[in-house]
Amino acid sequence: MNTTLEKYLNTVDRHLKPLQVSERVDIVKEIKSSMIEMENEQLSPQEIIDRLGAPKELARAYLGDLITSKKGVSWNKFLCLCAFYSLVGLSGVIIIPALAIIAPVFIGCAFIAPILSAVKLANYLFHLGIPYMEHVGIVLSGIVELNPVVEFLLTLIVSALLYWAGRGAWKLMLFYIKSVSRTKEKISAAD
Known part of the structure; x- marks a missing residue:
């Protein structure tokens, strides 16, 4: 196996540290067998890595699946739920109040x-x-007196930046809420 793929597997293994050693080994073996199958299909190491995605995201996906797939009560699941809700x-x-205030204020x-x-x-x-x-606009008191x-x-440029920042804050808040909601649904579906 290629050294690039070995490094990829080591990175995935590092991000799976919260799991027990046996579960980690099983996951790494599964990923390794997938890599070998892709190598047999004549894919280059870079194409294999591109298909699998970032190692951190792949490990995170396995961690999420393990949290939501286990049935019954276990201490690991209980601790994961406590960590999630905390x-x-x-x-x-x-995050939510800060973004909810920043977004409309920046856009406004x-x-x-x-206009001013x-x-x-x-x-x-x-x-x-x-x-x-004289108090309206970009005021650099004592440093520079700007022509209106x-x-x-300059106000038009700053306003465009403020609008983009406000819109970005609004989208970030919606993304945060949706991702928390999706994770909550996964955890609830596992119960």
């Missing part, structure tokens, strides 16, 4: 900032005399 409980208290600022910057630009161009306009035209262009 991790979700603690991370959910931090992405829409409000260009446009008002400041109009005030500058037409000499409207709107009070407190340049400031408007």
